[in-house]
Amino acid sequence: MGSVKTKRMPRAVRERQMLDAAVQTFGRRGYMAASMDEIAELAGVSKPLVYLYLNSKDELFTACIRREAAALTEAVRAGVRPGFSADRQLWEGLCAFFTHTAQNPDGWSILHLRARTHGESFAAEVTAMREDIVALVTQLIAAAARDGGSPCSNDGGNPGHRGSGLPEREIAGLAEALVGAAESLAAWANATPGVSARQAAATLMNFAWAGLGNLMEGRSWSPPEPD
Amino acid sequence: MGSVKTKRMPRAVRERQMLDAAVQTFGRRGYMAASMDEIAELAGVSKPLVYLYLNSKDELFTACIRREAAALTEAVRAGVRPGFSADRQLWEGLCAFFTHTAQNPDGWSILHLRARTHGESFAAEVTAMREDIVALVTQLIAAAARDGGSPCSNDGGNPGHRGSGLPEREIAGLAEALVGAAESLAAWANATPGVSARQAAATLMNFAWAGLGNLMEGRSWSPPEPD
Amino acid sequence: MGSVKTKRMPRAVRERQMLDAAVQTFGRRGYMAASMDEIAELAGVSKPLVYLYLNSKDELFTACIRREAAALTEAVRAGVRPGFSADRQLWEGLCAFFTHTAQNPDGWSILHLRARTHGESFAAEVTAMREDIVALVTQLIAAAARDGGSPCSNDGGNPGHRGSGLPEREIAGLAEALVGAAESLAAWANATPGVSARQAAATLMNFAWAGLGNLMEGRSWSPPEPD
Amino acid sequence: MGSVKTKRMPRAVRERQMLDAAVQTFGRRGYMAASMDEIAELAGVSKPLVYLYLNSKDELFTACIRREAAALTEAVRAGVRPGFSADRQLWEGLCAFFTHTAQNPDGWSILHLRARTHGESFAAEVTAMREDIVALVTQLIAAAARDGGSPCSNDGGNPGHRGSGLPEREIAGLAEALVGAAESLAAWANATPGVSARQAAATLMNFAWAGLGNLMEGRSWSPPEPD
DNA sequence: TATGAATGAGAGTTCATTCAT
């Protein structure tokens, strides 16, 4: 005698549906332009249920950020497996990164675009994740410097500079720059049809590894004297 | 004590005030979160006057984009003065760029963040400006390649490669990458206290000029064979 | 004391309340002067609910027009029951018409005044209804002409003219004129206290049926020669 | 040294321009939808000047009504010249009426549509004018009844009923109906291309004079007994 | 567990109207 239409589902499943819908909507429209109505409809549930499970638009957005941040971090970490050379690890990490962002454009949009442009607390969530990844990259660069192998895997290395290393501050700057460049490239690769994750990664390795090599060898460009 | 409510000003002045207020508000809050009320109040006028002069939120936003795009382009062009070597011109242009974005963070936020995430027509305005700048950079790189001098201005040059040049397509790609990197760095420099425009410019010159040199010499990083 | 604020009603009921309120408000004030606030308040609900159910002022107005047009058409059709003589049917139809417009002055105001003076699409709704009714009247007049009986039901008829009939075009013109006259009379009857629906109908029958008789007999007034 | 553009004009001329613009705008858009901005622009003056001369939207509208009412009354009176037979006078009056409304559609729209649907005070202005005209028509009908000539100018008359007259109440009702019919017809004639004023007048004379004749001869349609 | 019914608050926009010159 009960309604046939009602579908009771375990909480975890419902919550996942809602988050999926929310990620898609926030990712495509942005925080403000996304409406709870649209999210609820896309999730196939009523609005009060969304509030029952996720409390408010703010918390829903935060939950999206956390889930997507965790997924991305996890994907990158899974790529960077110890036991290989530093440049190989970086390469694999980049591939994982570009693959994941290409497969989850909405999630990446939330992390890269939407969360950073809407309130300190949201930005802080992303910043935390970013720092995790920067730390990972920093380790890799430092390892490469320690290993002494020239980071350019195919030119025979430059033994004379082994171990001389770079000051920690430089390494941090480089890691920062590399991550920033990767973020930029991901947006570009997602928007440009026909650019694969491996191509994006190769482009970046070329650009970065070359500059890195030069710097480790002590060569640098210096500005002209101001007039 | 405090500001007296100034009244009855010529239209041009009021319009400027409104644009100033709008740039600040849009830049900090984003298009959707910025309210016409807030803009009007910040400009010190009533809302109807904003509509009388600027017609709608859309048109007001567009006016902001145009004004800021023109100002930025102008600043960069003023920096890149012919008569110097290509690398010097690039350096000056980057300094002008980082200086301008540091001094106009709200305007830069509109161009880099807000306009690109809100509707095709807004993004198109920015894309037009960006293409102007990419073209400028492309010219500089091509000039450097023609000059035959190694782009690293302080290592004596590499006469063997003079004129061999890079294919046009490569140059365009490099320009694109360089501009993208500059955009990324500007956001970072603005957000990180203690990073001057010159430092940001130097970082980028080092990174890019070195990579450029490697590429011109035919050296590149190549990925490992997949397992 | 006074009405308790009734709450939580099924959608159909609320929607009816809103339409009632809207018909009254639009009918008395006109489309532009009626405010959604006023309608919502009269309906005893909040504005958002009106929008939730009826989408926009335009659609709400259209819904009013449709409901009132259907009600009026239905009332007239119910009056004109086949099986009686044509003049009797016309008489009953007119009575029904005047009765209905007298009992629903706001609805009639919408159909006769407001919808026709506000935008083609609204006017088209009313025109459609009007054409229905004109067609009905045309049938009745044609039937009367076919019956051959003089339309004056109490003067013994005029056998000599049986079947000679009127050209179709004339009949259509007469129907148009009769409906137009009825519309005018309805407004007048509503505005003049002490004029019953039956009186209005009788006045019109006298006026129209006599003219119709004259025309069928070929008598007509002709203008003097211009000076 | 003064500005060439300023055109000083005598008050009467300016006021006329404003009224012309107002009549056109009110007539086409209706009271609410007409904006003072549009009127001022159409009149070629600034808004404050409109307020200086005509005080408010309400007063401006009233001024329009009065001017157009006076013009219409004047036109009809000029048509109805004593010395002719009653039906001829009525005919000329109708011609004048239809001609004037056709030549001043905006003014007629104000009188017939707009003023009557916006507030008692506006409607009262029109009612006053209408009563003037109804009185005029009443006189003509009464005169026709007194003259004893059958109102049907071309069928030889019906001497038997001369002077028997109609009760005053009947005459008033007829005049009312005739004026109402004329109003309806005017709107229809204006909206239908190819219908001249004379045609509209002839249509109405035919319709009305015939019914009037029948009534004067004591023939009338009577309703069936209610069930 | 799940939802139909309902709203307070605020968004963008327009308009009649008035100063100050």
Added chain:
DNA sequence: GATGAATGAACTCTCATTCAT
């Protein structure tokens, strides 16, 4: 005599959020 500059108030419409069941 004439106007550029300016606004209070009201309008249509949307949205995050909550009851009552």
